[in-house]
Amino acid sequence: MPKGTISVVLRRIRTVSFYVLTFLVITAGAIWLALRITPLQTVSAAGQTAQVGATLPNASVQGPGELDLFGQVMATKPQFTGPIRPRLALDHITIDPQVVQMLRSDGPQKVELTLSQQLASGWERYFLWETLIAAGFAAVPLIAVAAVRKRPKIWKMLAGGLAVVCAVNVGGILLTASGTPKVLRSVKTLDDLVGADPLVEPAPVGRPQPGVQAVVIGDSTAAGYGLPWGPHPSDEDKACGRSPDAYASDLATANNWNVLNLSCGSATILNGLLGPEVLSNGQVAAPQLPRAEAATHARLIIVSVGADDLSWSVMTRLCAATAVCNDKVSSAYFNQLLDNFTRNYYDLLSDLDRLPGHPAVLINQYYVPFGSSIRCLHGFGITPAKEKVLLSRLGQLNKALAQGAGLFGFGVAAPQFAGHELCTPDPYVQGPDDPAPLHPNAAGELAIALADEQAMPSLSPAPVVLPTPSPTTTVSPALG
Incomplete structure (x- = not known):
């Protein structure tokens, strides 16, 4: 070439x-x-x-x-x-x-x-x-x-x-x-x-309880956390903080019903209502909703849930300890928790909608613990600006509760503590030095029961039940 x-x-x-x-x-x-x-x-x-x-x-x-x-x-x-x-x-x-x-x-x-x-x-x-x-x-x-x-x-x-x-x-x-x-x-x-989270095998749900007219499921607000126990509390009652002063007892007395209270302190939708909850004493409480199904003739289920899903007590303590509550980090964290709660709440509402017998369902919103004066909380780091942030977040939770309930045709109860908030002469809320700060006291539990009573006539189906000979509150059925 x-x-x-x-x-x-x-x-x-x-x-x-x-x-x-x-x-x-x-x-x-x-x-x-x-x-x-x-x-x-x-x-x-x-x-x-x-x-x-x-x-x-x-x-x-x-x-x-x-x-x-x-x-x-x-x-x-x-x-x-x-x-x-x-x-x-x-x-x-x-x-x-x-x-x-x-x-x-x-x-x-x-x-x-x-x-x-x-x-x-x-x-x-x-x-x-x-x-x-x-x-x-x-x-x-x-x-x-x-x-x-x-x-x-x-x-x-x-x-x-x-x-x-x-x-x-x-x-x-x-x-x-x-x-x-x-x-x-x-x-x-x-x-x-x-995949799904592995769950601890729960204890057996227990025998059917056809004599129950109403069931309460939920968290520490429904359990009466911080209030006195009954005369013979079980280990689960103590670990859950269930009290005979909870609003379930007030409803039982007012209607002459047998009310089954399954609520437990720190219960969330996934770990308490739909799934088992590991208690402070190491015991495992079976999921509340399946246990509620054992009340085969109950015509009303009352639900108090959301605060623990949003880590409300942690958010409140964090707010009190920091200079401001609405920093971008804590706000993003709250919004993430609220999104998670919304999805889980949707699952809970779907399960409630499919319950055998189709009992009436009543969703309790949360009371407002703060009023126009918070002078008694100044020493604990709560300022008017922080109070405003906490109430705004509480309002978002209550809005989510009401919207979800409305979409499924369930009732909503809004307890009113106006004039009886913290720092008032006759508060319905436990104070910072009480056993369970920000939780309702006995008068607050009664106010919640009153809100439930006022909401009942609007429920569909109406919770018309036959009264028992004498009102009782089953605080905790035996497991197994």
Whole structure:
């Protein structure tokens, strides 16, 4: 081969090698940058607003995706093939009429199908945007290289480079992550993504109790926490703080009913009402709602829940100890807790709606513990500004309680402590030096019972029951 021909061939090889290397470097950098900054795509289904995106490339060829659950990052339960896997973030849960209507009219299967389709659609939409953003990142260096070398023409360099970026990006996804949409479509609930928390095996629910007319489930407010125990309290009564001065006893007396009080201090929806609760003495209390079902003839269930789900006592102590209560950190933490509570509350309401016998359900909102004067709390760090923040958050909880109850057609009771808040001559609330600060005292429990009585006529179905010969409050049925 003539020497001149060899020189031309070598020059062309160097040129081609340069452009191939340039395209590959620009393509890799553009895709890496695009994966970092492409915004997650928002999808909504079944009251859950999630964001779908992708992780950065991983060295392994198969593994879990990533789920950011209200700031807690965890691996997904499903395994995905390929170095690029889904990144999901759950940032909002709500209850709205559309969710309830879909659940009741179409059933859980339709709700689950909607969620899975939305996740897969979000993944595909994310990579459409990621491809466009990668092309945008590649355009700048491609134009710069073409301008410096002055050949080929800029439009040819740009077109060729962008074609390579799109081909590598789309081809790589098709080759390494083509099965991801199918896996996402198999996700029906959040449990499919991360699994369920293992629960301690609860004690047996116990024998049916057909002689009970009303059941109270909930937290320390319903238990009468801080008030005297009865003459022969069980270990569970003591650990739960159940008292015969709780409003369940007042309702039993007023209506000549047998009222079963299952409430327990520190109970949340997941750890107390729907799931077992580990008590302070190490005992495990069975879930309250299944135990309520043992009252086969009860026509009324009263629910007091939410404060422990939002760590209200912790939030209050933190507020008292810090300079301000509405800093962005504590506000974000509260909003996260409120979102979690809303989802769990929705599950509880659904279970209550499906109870055998369809008893009337009454949701208790929380009383306002602070009044116009908080002078007796100044020494404990509570200022008017802090009081305003605490009352605002309490209002958000009560709003969530009322909205959820209204969507399911349940009743709502709003206890009124006006004129009897802390620092008044005749408070309905235990003070800072009492056994359970901010909890109702006996008079406060009676005020809650009065609010329940006033709400009963509006309940559907009306809790018309036959009275027992003498009113009793079953504070705690024996386990086993």
